[in-house]
Amino acid sequence: MNFNPTSSQAFMLSGSFMPMLEAHREWRIADSLHFSCWGDEYVVYHALSGDTHLIGKAAAHILMALQQAVTDTQSLSRSLAAMMGVRSSTEFMLEMHRILSDLNKLSLIEHR
Amino acid sequence: MNVAALPLAELECRLNQNGLWLRTGPFVSRIQTTIRSVAADISLLYADYPLEDFGAEAHAFADFHIQIAQPTNLRRWFKPQAMFLFDGASPFKPLPLDQAFPLLEWGLNWCVSAHANDLLIIHAAVIEKNGFAAILPAPPGSGKSTLCAALVQRGWRLLTDELALVRLTDGRLIPLPRPVSLKNQSIDILRDYAPAAVFSRPVSDTLKGTVAHMQPPCNSVARAQEAASAAWVIFPKYQADATTRLEPVSQSRTFMRIADNSFNYSLLGTRGFDTLTKLVGSCLCYDFTYSNLDEAVALFNSLPTDNIPK
Numbered sequence: 001m002n003f004n005p006t007s008s009q010a011f012m013l014s015g016s017f018m019p020m021l022e023a024h025r026e027w028r029i030a031d032s033l034h035f036s037c038w039g040d041e042y043v044v045y046h047a048l049s050g051d052t053h054l055i056g057k058a059a060a061h062i063l064m065a066l067q068q069a070v071t072d073t074q075s076l077s078r079s080l081a082a083m084m085g086v087r088s089s090t091e092f093m094l095e096m097h098r099i100l101s102d103l104n105k106l107s108l109i110e111h112r
Numbered sequence: 113m114n115v116a117a118l119p120l121a122e123l124e125c126r127l128n129q130n131g132l133w134l135r136t137g138p139f140v141s142r143i144q145t146t147i148r149s150v151a152a153d154i155s156l157l158y159a160d161y162p163l164e165d166f167g168a169e170a171h172a173f174a175d176f177h178i179q180i181a182q183p184t185n186l187r188r189w190f191k192p193q194a195m196f197l198f199d200g201a202s203p204f205k206p207l208p209l210d211q212a213f214p215l216l217e218w219g220l221n222w223c224v225s226a227h228a229n230d231l232l233i234i235h236a237a238v239i240e241k242n243g244f245a246a247i248l249p250a251p252p253g254s255g256k257s258t259l260c261a262a263l264v265q266r267g268w269r270l271l272t273d274e275l276a277l278v279r280l281t282d283g284r285l286i287p288l289p290r291p292v293s294l295k296n297q298s299i300d301i302l303r304d305y306a307p308a309a310v311f312s313r314p315v316s317d318t319l320k321g322t323v324a325h326m327q328p329p330c331n332s333v334a335r336a337q338e339a340a341s342a343a344w345v346i347f348p349k350y351q352a353d354a355t356t357r358l359e360p361v362s363q364s365r366t367f368m369r370i371a372d373n374s375f376n377y378s379l380l381g382t383r384g385f386d387t388l389t390k391l392v393g394s395c396l397c398y399d400f401t402y403s404n405l406d407e408a409v410a411l412f413n414s415l416p417t418d419n420i421p422k
Contacts, residue, residue, distance in 0.1 A: 036389040041364035045385040054368050
């Protein structure tokens with residue numbers, strides 16, 4: 001589903017401004033990921049593709065959460081907001097979607 | 113027995129016939145050639161290197177079987193060439209005969225980088241002092257070899273000028289001391305900086321410009337079986353008139369840059385990732401800009417050792 005930030009019908013009314021269908025869509029992590037962490041930066045190696053990626057703390061938090069269990073976007077957002085100590089604002093949700101989209105493009109996560 | 117123990121005539125004879133079994137670090141190369149300038153440069157630059165003394169045995173073990181030969185085509189009469197043969201096959205195009213010794217050096221590098229996949233191989237120089245090794249990864253033209261040559265002329269041990277070999281089991285650095293390759297202005301800079309150093313005759317008009325090789329210090333060759341632990345990863349960059357400066361780089365960014373400078377990181381898969389994680393995790397990492405060799409060497413001599421990660 002494409003995310004159109006100008007369409008009010010696409011948003012939930014809970015104040016999180018998350019596309020309703022996207023909010024409950026579940027994500028799972030790709031197989032065979034390996035992590036190294038130094039400070040707030042992580043290096044991720046995807047053994048199936050052979051690719052290595054440099055990612056930040058937020059993306060790493062999402063991947064670690066998905067390593068524990070398949071999780072939907074809304075739960076991931078709550079978890080990330082709590083970790084970062086921020087409220088789930090529109091700006092936060094847009095950033096959340098950007099990170100999920102990037103991780104998906106890199107084949108590090110996928111929809112269940 | 114070392115190469116220096118062979119009179120030049122005897123060295124030429126071995127190279128002409130069964131070959132010279134030359135040990136460089138963990139590798140033995142069997143080298144054959146009839147080109148006299150190659151024999152002379154081996155005699156000059158590899159004088160301190162041990163021979164695996166199999167001169168009379170044509171079937172003794174060698175990691176690499178190498179010939180520097182002259183093609184027998186018509187061109188040999190008006191534009192003679194030298195070709196590099198590995199196991200009897202030629203992986204590269206021939207070069208002008210004048211470039212026969214640089215061709216041997218480049219070919220030896222290729223032998224290691226294309227075949228030694230039981231090690232993580234990084235395009236980097238490595239030098240060591242007091243048990244602490246510095247890895248200097250850098251692309252061509254960054255001043256890596258110039259800096260490396262200056263440091264080994266001021267007491268640092270040469271592990272390699274070109275190919276850092278990282279052991280997969282423990283992340284330690286395996287020495288591969290070979291002649292240091294210098295290009296263009298660096299040749300005269302090093303001649304002025306270290307007048308006692310031994311250099312091969314400069315060869316001009318190569319793909320890299322004018323090249324010459326500097327003999328590695330005898331002590332570095334004698335300690336070629338002593339692995340070292342990495343303490344620093346330092347990305348050098350020569351910049352004319354720049355102030356000498358050392359700036360920290362995060363370990364994660366260092367990881368990515370070394371992976372980009374590695375010959376076989378991708379090939380090694382998870383083992384490459386684990387080995388590089390261990391290596392970077394044990395090092396302090398910096399960008400280093402310099403223009404003055406004395407200042408550069410002084411800075412390297414003052415690198416702190418008390419805060420190196422364990």
